[in-house]
Amino acid sequence: MAKIEFSRIVAFSDGVFAIAITLLVLNIHIPKELHGESVGAALWHERESLLAYAISFAVVGRYWLIHHRFFGEVTRFDSRLLGLNLFYLAWIVLVPFSSEVLGDHASDTGGIVIYAVNLAVVALLGWVMAADAHRAGLTRLRPEDEREFRFRSFFVALVFIASIPVAFVAPSIAPLLWLALFFDPLERFGYGRVERFREVFLRSVAPQTGNDSWVVTGRRRSVPSCLPTRSRLWPLSGPCLSDASA
Secondary structure, rough: HHHHHHHHHHHHHHHHHHHHHHHHHHHHOOOOOOOOHHHHHHHHHHHHHHHHHHHHHHOOOOOOOHHHHHHHOOOOOOOOHHHHHHHHHHHHHOOHHHHHHHOOOOOHHHHHHHHHHHHHHHHHHHHHHHHHHHHHEEEEEOOOHHHHHHHHHHHHHHHHHHHHHHHOOOOOOOOHHHHHHHHHHHHHHHHHHHHHHHHHHHOOOOHHHHHOEEEEEEEEEEHHHOOEEEOOOOOOOOOOOHHHHO
């Protein structure tokens, strides 16, 4: 019974995401009477709505992927997790509205602020939901995976929050900051360094031990357990540094 109830919660959440992401396209309108104007020109007049649709579709899709992966690691639920999830979905449902406001008032500070606040709150609620579920022991997430999930949510929220003061100074520039959502700084700069360290470490340390273990502060550790490993959600994880300093 518990498994069935949990499946209903996940199905309901997926349904809310599906409806929200579908409603985004309703914000794009082409009048039936073009009055001598071409369809291409009419679409050009809807360029701000099309841009809002593209951004919102990508962001909501990303939120769904994160939400889906998170609930894939949830083993059980309680009333608090249910309440947080409902509150989270309530802000997801607002995205088509804030996206329409952005499309209609893309050059206005108010439209940008409403949209940025909406999506920043979604990201922060995801962060709170993951942290609360981890503290309550409701997930299978390892500590490093849980920290990664929180970092990703905080990074998304930070991008949108940072665009708010910019919108008051230069409304046309503020949306450009959202392109940072497609840039993963740790993935680009951090993971390569860890992989190089991992390779050098295996070549230099493992052969000296004669087996697959090495000694740290008088204790024998296996090489795989102390090396930085790629987690399921984030490339930088592993207890190597904490073990070495223990």
